[in-house]
Amino acid sequence: MRCLAALMMALSCGSAFALPQQSAVPGGIVILPLPAGLPETVTARFGEDPVFIDKDSKGERRLILGIPLNAEPGPAQVVIDGSKEKQTLDFSIGTKQYTEQHITLPAGDKHINPGPEELARYAREAKEQQAIYKTFSENGAGWPGFVTPTRGELTETFGLKRFFNDEARAPHLGMDIPAPEGQAVIAPASGVVVQTGDYFFNGRTVMIDHGHGLISMLCHLSKITAKAGDRVRQGDIIGRVGHTGRATGPHLHWTVSLNNARIDPLLVLPAASKPVSKP
Ligand SMILES: [Zn+2]
Numbered sequence: 375m376r377c378l379a380a381l382m383m384a385l386s387c388g389s390a391f392a393l394p395q396q397s398a399v400p401g402g403i404v405i406l407p408l409p410a411g412l413p414e415t416v417t418a419r420f421g422e423d424p425v426f427i428d429k430d431s432k433g434e435r436r437l438i439l440g441i442p443l444n445a446e447p448g449p450a451q452v453v454i455d456g457s458k459e460k461q462t463l464d465f466s467i468g469t470k471q472y473t474e475q476h477i478t479l480p481a482g483d484k485h486i487n488p489g490p491e492e493l494a495r496y497a498r499e500a501k502e503q504q505a506i507y508k509t510f511s512e513n514g515a516g517w518p519g520f521v522t523p524t525r526g527e528l529t530e531t532f533g534l535k536r537f538f539n540d541e542a543r544a545p546h547l548g549m550d551i552p553a554p555e556g557q558a559v560i561a562p563a564s565g566v567v568v569q570t571g572d573y574f575f576n577g578r579t580v581m582i583d584h585g586h587g588l589i590s591m592l593c594h595l596s597k598i599t600a601k602a603g604d605r606v607r608q609g610d611i612i613g614r615v616g617h618t619g620r621a622t623g624p625h626l627h628w629t630v631s632l633n634n635a636r637i638d639p640l641l642v643l644p645a646a647s648k649p650v651s652k653p
Pocket residue numbers: 546548549550626627628
């Protein structure tokens with residue numbers, strides 16, 4: 375029933391129904407129409423990373439581009455490959471001030487000051503994840519619709535400049551949804567499970583490839599019920615909320631990556647998924 379309803383919605387509304395919100399800032403998304411007359415086979419890249427090409431209901435193509443959180447504000451361009459002459463699409467990256475978050479963890483916590491073995495483990499795991507974010511598969515046809523991966527209050531926690539016990543750390547590259555331990559976590563959009571594991575910082579984690587460089591990562595799970603290679607539909611249960619890895623309490627951490635840029639997951643959700651609260 376759910377699929378039929380989704381299909382009818384797609385038919386009646388066109389694919390524009392599911393498009394993400396635009397926000398041309400670091401950690402945001404821009405949508406750029408592809409000029410008419412280019413060969414069907416053209417590809418686009420932002421830096422080295424291939425870009426998602428979507429089609430609207432009339433068959434017009436558009437690029438859906440993620441802007442990395444560390445991008446410099448100012449002029450930027452996407453390069454179109456595969457046409458007779460080299461073409462670029464120019465756009466401009468604005469600024470956004472993300473807020474600071476101060477977290478206190480017990481001083482002896484290994485996640486605050488990891489030892490050499492833990493750091494080596496983290497380096498291995500980070501490399502593995504980065505390789506997945508760089509993949510560009512043919513899973514899925516166009517931009518998929520998204521729903522929140524678990525029930526709970528949505529928070530503006532993406533991009534927070536974090537401090538653990540007053541020491542500056544890497545910015546927060548996803549959204550945290552506080553939720554009770556054991557609550558179902560679902561695939562926020564259809565795709566293929568590409569990785570599951572138990573990681574030092576992220577805890578039990580599932581990564582889902584939605585296709586064309588669009589990838590979700592769901593972390594700190596108490597239990598994983600999906601396995602690599604599973605094809606999942608939006609709404610399929612992939613695990614349970616927990617607080618494994620570095621987590622101060624049970625919550626779901628959700629990262630969305632587009633052309634290898636981690637972007638604010640709030641932007642891919644329909645406007646009705648709001649309201650939003652500050653951390
Ligand atoms: Zn988080």
